[in-house]
Amino acid sequence: MAPQIRRLRVGISGLGRMGARHANHFLHRTPRAELVAAFSPDPKELEWAKIHLEPWGVKLYSNYDEMLKHENLEAVCVATATTVHAEHTIKAIEAGKHVLCEKPLSTKLEISQQVLETSRRHPNVKVMCGFSRRFDPSYRSAHALTSTGSIGRPTILRSQTCDKYDPSGFFVAYAEFSGGIFVDCNIHDIDLALWFFSADITSPDGRVEKGELPKVKSVVAFGVTALEPGLKKHGDVDNGVGVVEFWDERIAYFYSSRMNPPGQHDMTEIIGTTGKLSVNANPANGLLESHLSTGIHRDIPQNYYDRFEQAFVEEAREFANAVLDGKGVPIDLESSVEAVRIGVALQDSLRSGKKIQFDREGRRVDEDGQARARL
Amino acid sequence: MAPQIRRLRVGISGLGRMGARHANHFLHRTPRAELVAAFSPDPKELEWAKIHLEPWGVKLYSNYDEMLKHENLEAVCVATATTVHAEHTIKAIEAGKHVLCEKPLSTKLEISQQVLETSRRHPNVKVMCGFSRRFDPSYRSAHALTSTGSIGRPTILRSQTCDKYDPSGFFVAYAEFSGGIFVDCNIHDIDLALWFFSADITSPDGRVEKGELPKVKSVVAFGVTALEPGLKKHGDVDNGVGVVEFWDERIAYFYSSRMNPPGQHDMTEIIGTTGKLSVNANPANGLLESHLSTGIHRDIPQNYYDRFEQAFVEEAREFANAVLDGKGVPIDLESSVEAVRIGVALQDSLRSGKKIQFDREGRRVDEDGQARARL
Amino acid sequence: MAPQIRRLRVGISGLGRMGARHANHFLHRTPRAELVAAFSPDPKELEWAKIHLEPWGVKLYSNYDEMLKHENLEAVCVATATTVHAEHTIKAIEAGKHVLCEKPLSTKLEISQQVLETSRRHPNVKVMCGFSRRFDPSYRSAHALTSTGSIGRPTILRSQTCDKYDPSGFFVAYAEFSGGIFVDCNIHDIDLALWFFSADITSPDGRVEKGELPKVKSVVAFGVTALEPGLKKHGDVDNGVGVVEFWDERIAYFYSSRMNPPGQHDMTEIIGTTGKLSVNANPANGLLESHLSTGIHRDIPQNYYDRFEQAFVEEAREFANAVLDGKGVPIDLESSVEAVRIGVALQDSLRSGKKIQFDREGRRVDEDGQARARL
Amino acid sequence: MAPQIRRLRVGISGLGRMGARHANHFLHRTPRAELVAAFSPDPKELEWAKIHLEPWGVKLYSNYDEMLKHENLEAVCVATATTVHAEHTIKAIEAGKHVLCEKPLSTKLEISQQVLETSRRHPNVKVMCGFSRRFDPSYRSAHALTSTGSIGRPTILRSQTCDKYDPSGFFVAYAEFSGGIFVDCNIHDIDLALWFFSADITSPDGRVEKGELPKVKSVVAFGVTALEPGLKKHGDVDNGVGVVEFWDERIAYFYSSRMNPPGQHDMTEIIGTTGKLSVNANPANGLLESHLSTGIHRDIPQNYYDRFEQAFVEEAREFANAVLDGKGVPIDLESSVEAVRIGVALQDSLRSGKKIQFDREGRRVDEDGQARARL
Known part of the structure; x- marks a missing residue:
């Protein structure tokens, strides 16, 4: 019997130290989500993903924009280097994908505010900065x-x-x-x-x-x-x-x-x-x-x-719950x-x-x- | 893409307090296992399973012997009332299913020894009593x-x-x-x-x-x-x-x-x-x-x-690992x-x-x- | 001005490890008591006492019976080897001196009971076994x-x-x-x-x-x-x-x-x-x-x-208080x-x-x- | 036998909350010191002292300058209100008395520096500010x-x-x-x-x-x-x-x-x-x-x-030791x-x-x- 459960289809951006962990959380420890796609610009990270993600049915990408077009993708977890957090978050929002972004949004205030403004222009897209504590x-x-x-x-x-x-x-x-x-x-x-x-x-x-x-x-x-x-x-x-x-x-x-x-x-x-x-x-x-x-x-x-x-596991679960259940995300973006x-x-x-x-x-x-x- | 990963196909016997927890662990928190079947003699427990297990593709049984015949079932987690632990464990062993049995094997020494003897007659079947600590x-x-x-x-x-x-x-x-x-x-x-x-x-x-x-x-x-x-x-x-x-x-x-x-x-x-x-x-x-x-x-x-x-989660994972990797289970049955x-x-x-x-x-x-x- | 305070005049029996400590407590840390005499059969312990007790006005004895006759002596702290606890306690009681005896009264039940019986025959003499905890x-x-x-x-x-x-x-x-x-x-x-x-x-x-x-x-x-x-x-x-x-x-x-x-x-x-x-x-x-x-x-x-x-310091203080104030000692001898x-x-x-x-x-x-x- | 021990003769200034405690420490818990005099301007504090200090041979004063003239007084513990710390300390130094002063020396930097300068002019007088920790x-x-x-x-x-x-x-x-x-x-x-x-x-x-x-x-x-x-x-x-x-x-x-x-x-x-x-x-x-x-x-x-x-008790003991043994006090006044x-x-x-x-x-x-x- 195939599962009849509705699960959030998540892609991950970045498979470094934290990215790999987030990938595992969405893949194995978030019952209401499934990891369907993963992006990294780094060949070594993609090597790792071939062994640990691909066999579980995760599609790998070396181009972030391509991953955003992955069929039926609903949400993105941004776990790249900090300098790319804001860019990837903004692109995902504009592509209509919900976003869980690792902290901080940016090391610059202006750029963080651009993320907030982008988010405000897309009220149906849920965006949360991952303050794990x-x-x-x-x-x-x-x-x-x-x-x-x-x-x-x-x-x-x-x-x-x-x-x-x-x-x-x-x-x-x-x-x-x-x-x-x-x-x-x-x-x-x-x-x-x-x-x-x-x-x-x-x-x-x-x-x-x-x-x-x-x-x-x-x-x-x-x-x-x-x-x-x-x-x-x-x-x-x-x-x-x-x-x-x-x-x-x-x-x-x-x-x-x-x-x-x-x-x-x-x-x-x-x-x-x-x-x-x-x-x-x-x-x-x-x-x-x-x-x-x-x-x-x-x-x-x-x-x-x-x-x-x-x-971190709970963060992934609550982000999935908020999207699937149409609730507000637990951390307000303005606060971030x-x-x-x-x-x-x-x-x-x-x-x-x-x-x-x-x-x-x-x-x-x-x-x-x-x-x-x-x- | 469907997963290409080999996962242990587990059935659970008993869906009471601990049984329901074991079922969730094998279903959601044991990446190398999948819960495929569940048995309970109790209509109320089966009601719960209809909501929490069946939508995930778990087949439900009200007859333990029938569950043992579930196609490709490989292992059973026995989490019934203590008085039935030994009987279900022995039946599973004899059906060639690996067993993770809740503690104690029995409240009677003679019956516990029967489990051990049955296990010794089936050296290819792995049997472990679940001492969670x-x-x-x-x-x-x-x-x-x-x-x-x-x-x-x-x-x-x-x-x-x-x-x-x-x-x-x-x-x-x-x-x-x-x-x-x-x-x-x-x-x-x-x-x-x-x-x-x-x-x-x-x-x-x-x-x-x-x-x-x-x-x-x-x-x-x-x-x-x-x-x-x-x-x-x-x-x-x-x-x-x-x-x-x-x-x-x-x-x-x-x-x-x-x-x-x-x-x-x-x-x-x-x-x-x-x-x-x-x-x-x-x-x-x-x-x-x-x-x-x-x-x-x-x-x-x-x-x-x-x-x-x-x-408990780790117990399920290590039991699955031991079976899939052909290693000894971490707890010796004689000790139990x-x-x-x-x-x-x-x-x-x-x-x-x-x-x-x-x-x-x-x-x-x-x-x-x-x-x-x-x- | 000389103090006008009534202080309990205490002698100590035994100046080994614990005896020396008890001596110091009565000498320096029990305001309502004064150490007036000290006995030890051991020349090395008496050497120590010459330096640490005698200059403070404590009279030293190498004979316990002599110490019991020290002028105006009111109480004895028995801190000898365990084997002598009971004998010294009994002698002190019979000489009308209040006793704080280190634990245990004896390693023999019969002898401990003799201490109790002696105490009962001298109801005006207070006897306490020093269970410090x-x-x-x-x-x-x-x-x-x-x-x-x-x-x-x-x-x-x-x-x-x-x-x-x-x-x-x-x-x-x-x-x-x-x-x-x-x-x-x-x-x-x-x-x-x-x-x-x-x-x-x-x-x-x-x-x-x-x-x-x-x-x-x-x-x-x-x-x-x-x-x-x-x-x-x-x-x-x-x-x-x-x-x-x-x-x-x-x-x-x-x-x-x-x-x-x-x-x-x-x-x-x-x-x-x-x-x-x-x-x-x-x-x-x-x-x-x-x-x-x-x-x-x-x-x-x-x-x-x-x-x-x-x-230990508090024990000495409360023993002194009990004697001076005519109250019962805080530890009942029958219990000891x-x-x-x-x-x-x-x-x-x-x-x-x-x-x-x-x-x-x-x-x-x-x-x-x-x-x-x-x- | 009267004690032959040399003990520091201490007077206390101030018998409020902390003063009464310091008085007790010098009186009962500092074997090498004796409290010989106590000053308070407060009749209620002197009432307390009549009961708790006088019977132990402590002379009471309602005039600080008089106390400084107490026969053979060697040291003063200043425990008055903070506003008087510096004045009493300076007077004591000038009278040739060693001083243990409660913290702070003063709430004013200038006045604290005056205490330091006074102390430097009297190198044989030991002065310590009581930082109890x-x-x-x-x-x-x-x-x-x-x-x-x-x-x-x-x-x-x-x-x-x-x-x-x-x-x-x-x-x-x-x-x-x-x-x-x-x-x-x-x-x-x-x-x-x-x-x-x-x-x-x-x-x-x-x-x-x-x-x-x-x-x-x-x-x-x-x-x-x-x-x-x-x-x-x-x-x-x-x-x-x-x-x-x-x-x-x-x-x-x-x-x-x-x-x-x-x-x-x-x-x-x-x-x-x-x-x-x-x-x-x-x-x-x-x-x-x-x-x-x-x-x-x-x-x-x-x-x-x-x-x-x-x-606090240890502070009193070490102050007495420093004076009696001619060592430096443990806390340098410049630091205070x-x-x-x-x-x-x-x-x-x-x-x-x-x-x-x-x-x-x-x-x-x-x-x-x-x-x-x-x-």
């Missing part, structure tokens, strides 16, 4: 508790993204295109701040206080190159500290590092007027501890995917553009050493007090 | 560390299975057929003792000390009915403590409970001559903690499946029979109040010193 | 929660005493006089069982259910000599597992080890019908963790005193004798391999069903 | 590990001071004199940054890299009044976030809160090039956890003293002035909304690039 069960529980008023008004958010040190020098080369540590790493933390600070909050008496996207008032950033001085030539650092102040009396502060020795340690605290939620204050990789003559030891996840694998605005401003502050201010319309305010055009 | 990443890491000699010789094992209290009285009714708390709950812990105590251990110099299934020397058990006096009529308890001594100077001790208030708390310590491994000493459900005016709070998994869902021997003896000790002794051939030794026939 | 803040909080009904009826207690491995062979020599692992180590855990199982429990409605000392019904013990085979000649082991069943449907089970690699790990779970309290499930020495390339590491206390130093009864029975079970039964009057029941005289 | 065992272990090179070069330090919310409005009134949240709370965290960033580091090969007090390059601060809008009138906040950049490529960032619901949560991470040390990431009050139907719960310390009581400089600058940044810059000589740099005179 929003699909992690611990973050979701935290958000659900926030929404029921458990911690009062979320006021301060602290969040960090710390990668295990990679002595290969990969991050130095990568820094040329990554947009810098605040756009590449802390963009996740920025997104969390926007998510928690815009939560609707239901009081015990059932009254709902609608949340709205908070408006940035000022940002400031600091950084050092503790292990990789080569980063300086790209205006980047391997340890960054940033603070974001919002107009509605909220503060988010961030830390990012490329040199965390035991592995990946991403953590967040959401601090409200009556409680605090902490996610991953006490990191561990599973439930094992070793009691040895040298003390008690435990491991932590080695990389971002080790930590968030299930969240706002994350780029803040990340870029932090990176600018890092480079200039200056505190950057915004007016209530989101325009940068020069030191002489004049607002620049809203980017 | 062996597929949990934390337990696997613990076993891998044990195998590399990290803790020296495993000597003491402590393990517990504690279920959240269910005030509905379910466990009282269930006790009639469950075999008792040591056979139903601690069977997992017993299996872990057999697994860790039989581990091959590789010394730092590369020398391998082959492990072998440890031989039970004596068992003793105690119990109380703290919340459910109704259990007494089935010779059962809601809190049990048991100790198992092996002939090779090792001890395992167990605790089981039906009344753990916050949820499921299964934990294990493997204590060796140079180190100890603990699995889940510090239980949590994810990485969230709430800091409220009443203190710091965290949740734990609510039931066995919450805790071990990924292990030994687990029943120990579980039944603990339950006997609980009922009689006596310490039960075994000779080196596994025969119970009566108080007058004579060995009874090895069951 | 009862003065640890975590255990006290647990007991307070138990007393307010937080966990319902305490039903199961698990407790362990695990020492860091001492490769010097000390424990082998020590085993000749220690009474065995259950009397030396698990006596603390036994005492905790007696304490928690006899707690008065106040219901939310204010009704108090008076606790009483639980009566042992049976005990069984197991053990191995994993690292120190020399222990066998003293009938002792380096890893022991014991279970104690009480007549009122409660069970305590214990583990002790002389080979815990990272240090001292004593822990307890008190399991009630509506909740569980755990003390030290997640051991650590302070609040420091190291995140290194080899993972996350923490230390634990290295020995019993590292773990319970503050409890009961702890010896259970410890000795576990040690007997370990040696004989038999389960040992008691009737409701506390008399051992032979296998032919006859009660032996209550020891 | 430096005496906490976990912080000390962290510093010892840092000194042996365990984490490479300390590069980033994160530290927070979070008080339990006090709904009485106490903090609003207190803000008038406290110097603001960065001077009152984060001064501890600033001191930790100075301590860890100036640590001598011994390489495995025995080479010592001498540390020196790091020079502040810039600071920036943010804050909100989430629960206590009344703080605004004092230019203060109930939640503050500050970042401090040093000239030698190091960053410290801080958080302080007056509204932490479960209690006191002070924590610190010291992040080096090869490792990170965390102190109190996983807060708890002792070792007890409650497993209830609502989840697993634990408490944390309720206030600063609950958390750091032993550290530097902490005030940074705290005051953070508070200024909070008020002005500007990033504040310093040149390499510690002078604030105006926006036109000119250095102001070093305060």
Whole structure:
């Protein structure tokens, strides 16, 4: 018997580190989707796909535009290099395909805004930027508790993204295109701040206080190159500290590092007027501890995917559900553009050493007090 | 393009609580297997299957023998009531189908041994009893560390299975057929003792000390009915403590409970001559903690499946791999029979109040010193 | 100005490892007591005392009977070798001195009972056996929660005493006089069982259910000599597992080890019908963790005193308070004798391999069903 | 026999909340010191002292200058209101008394520098500002590990001071004199940054890299009044976030809160090039956890003293040791002035909304690039 189930027909763009993972998720772990096509410009990635995707019936393409014409293709997952995210997303939207795009939309604010504008011109096409942490069960529980008023008004958010040190020098080369540590790493933390600070909050008496996207008032950033001085030539650092102040009396502060020795340690605290939620204050990789003559030891996840694998799978499932069921996607695109605005401003502050201010319309305010055009 | 991948064709027997989960795992989360058939004698379970399985191309049966004749069926997952485990497993073996059977094989030692004998008469059919904890990443890491000699010789094992209290009285009714708390709950812990105590251990110099299934020397058990006096009529308890001594100077001790208030708390310590491994000493459900005016709070998994869902999925995958790749299944059937021997003896000790002794051939030794026939 | 405060005049017997600590506690950390005299038969210990005690005005004695005659001496802390505990305690009582005696009263039940009888003949003399864990803040909080009904009826207690491995062979020599692992180590855990199982429990409605000392019904013990085979000649082991069943449907089970690699790990779970309290499930020495390339590491206390130093100090303070304020001492002497009864029975079970039964009057029941005289 | 021990004769100034504690520490918990005198201008505090200090032979004074003349007085512990710290410290120094002064020296940089200058004119008088965290065992272990090179070069330090919310409005009134949240709370965290960033580091090969007090390059601060809008009138906040950049490529960032619901949560991470040390990431009050139907719960310390009581005692002991043994005090006074400089600058940044810059000589740099005179 052939299945009678309606499944979303997905194509993937990019089969690098994350692309291959997304491909596997849509192929094997998203019951309501099927991976029907895959594109990569890289022959080595296509070699991999011949072994791991083609036998499952996935058509391979070395030309993105061709893949967009794949028969009955409904949606595209964009997981290419960051510099191509926006171009592929815009093309897919214009071809009428729903899009799940890896974060960030772009390392440039203007380009991110073009994606948003394109999306607005195609209201029937669903577009979502893949901020994976929003699909992690611990973050979701935290958000659900926030929404029921458990911690009062979320006021301060602290969040960090710390990668295990990679002595290969990969991050130095990568820094040329990554947009810098605040756009590449802390963009996740920025997104969390926007998510928690815009939560609707239901009081015990059932009254709902609608949340709205908070408006940035000022940002400031600091950084050092503790292990990789080569980063300086790209205006980047391997340890960054940033603070974001919002107009509605909220503060988010961030830390990012490329040199965390035991592995990946991403953590967040959401601090409200009556409680605090902490996610991953006490990191561990599973439930094992070793009691040895040298003390008690435990491991932590080695990389971002080790930590968030299930969240990526859930992201794929919810994207498919939203399209098939005609619901809104779980992450608003405007919020993802706002994350780029803040990340870029932090990176600018890092480079200039200056505190950057915004007016209530989101325009940068020069030191002489004049607002620049809203980017 | 249709997939060109070879996938194991699996049928499932039983669509109750665990059966439905196994069905979903083979259907959606085991890339190298496909669920082709499903049996249940229960019209309500078949109703569920009409909605959740049939649309995916699964053929439904209300007669187990008919399902065994399903065209090209290769393997069966037996997830019925415990009392039928052995019968369905034996029938499947005799029909040439590979079997993954839920634990325990039976609540009776004699019947478990019949399964083992049937399996031995069909050496080309793979049979595995599904002790799910062996597929949990934390337990696997613990076993891998044990195998590399990290803790020296495993000597003491402590393990517990504690279920959240269910005030509905379910466990009282269930006790009639469950075999008792040591056979139903601690069977997992017993299996872990057999697994860790039989581990091959590789010394730092590369020398391998082959492990072998440890031989039970004596068992003793105690119990109380703290919340459910109704259990007494089935010779059962809601809190049990048991100790198992092996002939090779090792001890395992167990605790089981039906009344753990916050949820499921299964934990294990493997204590060796140079180190100890603990699995889940510090239980949590994810990485969230709430800091409220009443203190710091965290949740734990609510039931066995919450805790071990990924292990069940991995179990299905490895069973499929073993069959497709012609490898041995990861859990030896003889060990699963030994687990029943120990579980039944603990339950006997609980009922009689006596310490039960075994000779080196596994025969119970009566108080007058004579060995009874090895069951 | 000289102090006008009334302080208890204490002498100490024994200045070995624990004796020196007790001396320091009474000298420097018990504001309402003063150490006025100290006895040791050991010239090396007296050398130490000349430096550390005498300059503070403590009179030193090499004869215990002489110390008992020290002018205005009011109380004695007995911290000699275990074999002398009872003799010195009895002598002190008979001389009218209040006594704080290190645990256990004796490794023999008969002798412990003689101490109790002597105490009963001198009702104005306060005698307390120093079970230090009862003065640890975590255990006290647990007991307070138990007393307010937080966990319902305490039903199961698990407790362990695990020492860091001492490769010097000390424990082998020590085993000749220690009474065995259950009397030396698990006596603390036994005492905790007696304490928690006899707690008065106040219901939310204010009704108090008076606790009483639980009566042992049976005990069984197991053990191995994993690292120190020399222990066998003293009938002792380096890893022991014991279970104690009480007549009122409660069970305590214990583990002790002389080979815990990272240090001292004593822990307890008190399991009630509506909740569980755990003390030290997640051991650590302070609040420091190291995140290194080899993972996350923490230390634990290295020995019993590292773990319970503050409890010993509190023990001294409360003993002084009880005497000065004419209150009862916080640990009932009958309970301390009961702890010896259970410890000795576990040690007997370990040696004989038999389960040992008691009737409701506390008399051992032979296998032919006859009660032996209550020891 | 009267003690023949030489003990430091200490007087205390101020018997409020912290003063009474310091008095008790010197009286009962500092064997090498004796409290001989105590001053308070407050009749209620003197009432308390009549009961708790006088009977132990402590002479009470309502005039500080009189106390300084107490016969043979050798040292003073200044624990008055912050506004009087500097005046009493300077008077004591000039009277030739060693001083342990509660933090901060002053809420004003100029006055703190006067204390330093007075101290320099009296080189034989020992003066120490009591930054209690430096005496906490976990912080000390962290510093010892840092000194042996365990984490490479300390590069980033994160530290927070979070008080339990006090709904009485106490903090609003207190803000008038406290110097603001960065001077009152984060001064501890600033001191930790100075301590860890100036640590001598011994390489495995025995080479010592001498540390020196790091020079502040810039600071920036943010804050909100989430629960206590009344703080605004004092230019203060109930939640503050500050970042401090040093000239030698190091960053410290801080958080302080007056509204932490479960209690006191002070924590610190010291992040080096090869490792990170965390102190109190996983807060708890002792070792007890409650497993209830609502989840697993634990408490944390309720206030600063609950958390750091032993550290205060150790501080008193080490101060006494330093004086009696003629060693340097463990905390350099220049560092304590530097902490005030940074705290005051953070508070200024909070008020002005500007990033504040310093040149390499510690002078604030105006926006036109000119250095102001070093305060």
